Amino acid sequence: MSDLSRCDAIGSLALSIPAAATIPAAASAQTAAISITPAFGGEHPSQPLGFDTTKLAGLSEELVRSHRENNHQGSVKALNMVEGRLAAAMTDKDLPPVIYGDLKRDELQRTGSAILLELYFEQLGGDGQAKGAIRDALTRSHGSFETWEAEFRRTAMALAGGSGWCILAWNQYTKSLHNYWAWGHTNGPVAGTPCLVLDMYEHAFAIDYGAAAAKYVEAFMHNIHWAVVDARYRAAIMG
Numbered sequence: 460m461s462d463l464s465r466c467d468a469i470g471s472l473a474l475s476i477p478a479a480a481t482i483p484a485a486a487s488a489q490t491a492a493i494s495i496t497p498a499f500g501g502e503h504p505s506q507p508l509g510f511d512t513t514k515l516a517g518l519s520e521e522l523v524r525s526h527r528e529n530n531h532q533g534s535v536k537a538l539n540m541v542e543g544r545l546a547a548a549m550t551d552k553d554l555p556p557v558i559y560g561d562l563k564r565d566e567l568q569r570t571g572s573a574i575l576l577e578l579y580f581e582q583l584g585g586d587g588q589a590k591g592a593i594r595d596a597l598t599r600s601h602g603s604f605e606t607w608e609a610e611f612r613r614t615a616m617a618l619a620g621g622s623g624w625c626i627l628a629w630n631q632y633t634k635s636l637h638n639y640w641a642w643g644h645t646n647g648p649v650a651g652t653p654c655l656v657l658d659m660y661e662h663a664f665a666i667d668y669g670a671a672a673a674k675y676v677e678a679f680m681h682n683i684h685w686a687v688v689d690a691r692y693r694a695a696i697m698g
């Protein structure tokens with residue numbers, strides 16, 4: 460089968476919606492009511508922390524503050540700045556595509572960094588005791604909760620000495636919970652909604668643990684706010 464006919468075949472399978480189909484009025488009104496952030500508004504906020512930075516087990520206030528102020532808030536600020544520059548660039552018809560491409564690359568990297576760090580800090584401040592629908596789902600998907608946890612830790616440690624994110628995600632396409640290895644801010648799983656994210660860049664732990672990544676992973680696991688993870692999972696499966 461030629462590439463062209465193969466595409467046609469796939470298209471005929473996936474696109475079973477009649478050409479004359481219309482969007483129901485109720486659905487149209489519902490989507491119109493959703494607040495949509497302007498594409499290049501440059502006003503993304505960083506949410507306040509939901510925990511006391513002096514109370515995390517095994518993660519010092521100095522470490523958390525440095526990570527928060529230098530990396531998280533720095534990424535949000537950079538993303539907002541890039542959006543402003545993209546808006547300005549769109550008014551310059553003589554701007555070379557390669558220069559616009561540099562801005563788009565930065566936009567993707569800063570978006571990934573800002574969102575992953577927002578999720579990272581949002582899920583801290585708990586007692587590390589897994590509960591809720593997410594625990595049941597991880598038990599079913601991996602055979603036991605302990606098996607899932609062992610694989611999550613192993614995936615995280617595969618990034619030690621380098622950089623990246625270990626991401627437990629609900630994959631909307633495969634309908635599965637999966638621990639993903641992401642070696643940068645832009646390598647998240649396709650169709651994956653993050654439920655639990657572990658920052659494995661050295662700046663996330665070097666102040667407290669030097670290069671001893673395993674000790675950081677251990678401390679991280681004790682601070683997970685599983686109610687937050689559970690809420691993300693339940694929202695994700697509702698799609």
Ligand SMILES: [Fe+2]
Nearest residue numbers: 530658660663
């Ligand atoms: Fe980080």
